[in-house]
Amino acid sequence: MTKLINNPNSVENDLFSAFASLYHDAIYRIEDTGVFVSKEKYDSVAVVSGGGSGHEPAHIGYVGSGMLKACAMGAVFVPPTPDEVYQMICAADEGKGVFVIVKNFIEDVTSFNLGIDMARQQGIKVDSIIVNDDCSVEDSSFKKRRRGVAGTLFIHKIIGAAAQAGKSLDELKVIAESALSELNTLGVALSSGTLPGKATPMFDLEFGHVSYGMGIHGESGYRIEDFRGSAELANEIWNKLKSQCDVKKGEQVAILVNGLGGTPEMELLIFYHDLMQLIELDNIECSFVKVGSLMTSMDMKGVSVSCLPLKESMWLEYLNQKTNAPSW
């Protein structure tokens, strides 16, 4: 599909200039980088994150008090450099340390860890978590892929709010690990996205088919099936999530229904409602829900569902706490 861009090679620069312009009241860009930092003083541990571009409104849309202090963005589907991660950490630190949220992709983990090491060598207290909420599997080995996908936003929100509530770096690490151990996400594609400047989509998917477990960088899924309607898809995803999540009758969950970039809100809403009916039928209480295209994969059409069983009451409080992040 025709892309509303200019030169494919200038996409990241055009995008970073757009961020800097749109959010100039609240957020500044470190010149010649993909690093964006809140102008506000948080007076807390600084929570930061980042990754490649192509996932808008992630990550800049989550920079705001009660959520992220800063983010570092790379080119499309390419993580920021170690130096950018380092610069982000230095700029974000208010003397109380920096907590870094990384999505589990090998390139991201490598780059973020190098940047974290550089910051530590400068005496900055840094801790981090690698989010691996994806519960899809390899089609050959059935090994869980455990990439970091849309559920990462729940970690941003919970840890950002906990930092604002005065938690220390060590305490944030405990909360993040505990929430992460309960978090699962499963995504499906109804069409592939296309990279800027490419004539063909990132993977093949025929009309009327759905691909289970695709990644947010255009990685194809583990199984392709006929699409048999939103309700049936919701049923398959919910059953899979239930098998991965420790959640019983009468317990509470937080749910994120995330559009992947090319999914109109009408369709997201219809799917959300099909899913809610199943959760209700199971006598599970959905105490927090978010529906939107919040962690996208270019113009891919599809949806992911993240489920966080609310094992600790504070998680719900943190999710509900106000933030001025523009896209939450």
Add this chain to the structure above:
Amino acid sequence: MTKLINNPNSVENDLFSAFASLYHDAIYRIEDTGVFVSKEKYDSVAVVSGGGSGHEPAHIGYVGSGMLKACAMGAVFVPPTPDEVYQMICAADEGKGVFVIVKNFIEDVTSFNLGIDMARQQGIKVDSIIVNDDCSVEDSSFKKRRRGVAGTLFIHKIIGAAAQAGKSLDELKVIAESALSELNTLGVALSSGTLPGKATPMFDLEFGHVSYGMGIHGESGYRIEDFRGSAELANEIWNKLKSQCDVKKGEQVAILVNGLGGTPEMELLIFYHDLMQLIELDNIECSFVKVGSLMTSMDMKGVSVSCLPLKESMWLEYLNQKTNAPSW
């Protein structure tokens, strides 16, 4: 493209059920209708609107204090019935009258006017405005089409905030007419949307082409051209808008960059920034800007730009006033 829905015939019911579920804390549905009313007491003139489905998050996303008190939704691209309009007005009225915002499509105007007449016969004070912000032209006659499109959201926001500030029904009518006389919108499609249950898109548009002046109900545009990049498109749209708007160097405008349903945020942001640079070059101050897929046309890929020269300082105050409408 595969649609994430169930039976095409149940789309509106599935969607209305989703609305009722997602917003149950703040908004109630009048049973067996597409009418949704805020549970909050506004203690002001009630501002209401509505139209067909397929434009999500319009209109329910704009129900909240400081914006709409209620909305009436019909089937996909079909206005609510006169009776639904009537029920909406009755439910919204808090004794101070109801101001109805209608988009200029013949079916909408007919249905809303009948509903307004029914309410007046019951003694409810009602006034209305027909928003006709579209400045595209018929390709044969060059007659301006003046449909009601995304600029309607500026009228929702300004009139909603003015009502909250205590303005009377008569005063709201004056403000609405005055703002409307300055408001222009021009949209372009990069691909057509597709109606539920249909195999083919609503209009033909080859890859690499752009259609100027399409409508939000799948009406094709007045001219098809090669797509030559976001910056060039921004230039053409801005030149056209400038020729329609009364705006000079040093003056202020409010701008809405609206995605049409299938446009990922990355592309909207790149286009927004190209547009901002042109506005700056003209020494026109963009004092208010909104970027998002806020008035969509199913899964159409494309963008519209609405421009409101800020002739009265109160308009900017009203635009900036807080609202709890979920999608503003």
